[in-house]
Amino acid sequence: MAQFKKPEKALLLMAVMHSSKASLDRAMAELIKKFGPVSTQSKEFDFTKFTQYYNPEMGKKQIKKYVVFEKLIDRSKLADIRLFTQKLEEKLSKNKKRTVNIDPGYITKEAVILGTLKERAHKIYLGKGVFADLQALFGKNELRTFDYTFADLKENAEFFMHVRKDFLLKR
Numbered sequence: 001m002a003q004f005k006k007p008e009k010a011l012l013l014m015a016v017m018h019s020s021k022a023s024l025d026r027a028m029a030e031l032i033k034k035f036g037p038v039s040t041q042s043k044e045f046d047f048t049k050f051t052q053y054y055n056p057e058m059g060k061k062q063i064k065k066y067v068v069f070e071k072l073i074d075r076s077k078l079a080d081i082r083l084f085t086q087k088l089e090e091k092l093s094k095n096k097k098r099t100v101n102i103d104p105g106y107i108t109k110e111a112v113i114l115g116t117l118k119e120r121a122h123k124i125y126l127g128k129g130v131f132a133d134l135q136a137l138f139g140k141n142e143l144r145t146f147d148y149t150f151a152d153l154k155e156n157a158e159f160f161m162h163v164r165k166d167f168l169l170k171r
Contacts, residue, residue, distance in 0.1 A: 009072035010106035023099035082115035
């Protein structure tokens with residue numbers, strides 16, 4: 001009889017977009033309280049150069065960054081983490097409009113996965129209304145992306161390669 005092997009733990013990733021520094025500070029304080037210290041983060045960037053999709057809700061200027069936490073997570077917790085970030089987004093909303101958008105995910109030695117509430121053909125249902133969204137695979141010296149990979153994630157390929165390298169060294 002085959003033995004079930006539990007998957008290795010993964011680095012917790014948060015894609016955090018905000019329309020005000022105060023909202024970002026409050027969101028980060030809550031995330032750190034829940035998930036522990038931040039290990040590393042990308043540089044902030046202007047998200048509106050990729051899309052204006054969030055403008056009606058968040059205004060004409062959104063700033064985004066990727067945040068990685070020190071503590072490893074059990075990958076099976078992604079749905080619960082996504083539901084937590086949804087509640088946090090709602091808590092920090094003003095006039096029923098979000099001031100932060102927080103998409104959690106994880107990084108393994110093989111891939112970058114995001115948790116999402118939006119169903120699409122390439123996403124796998126995890127339960128509780130949450131889907132796993134495979135955004136990229138790690139090659140030996142490259143981040144392999146797909147047609148549907150978010151443009152801002154593609155642009156931050158060097159950051160993700162650096163995070164993976166550190167992750168592999170610390171294992």
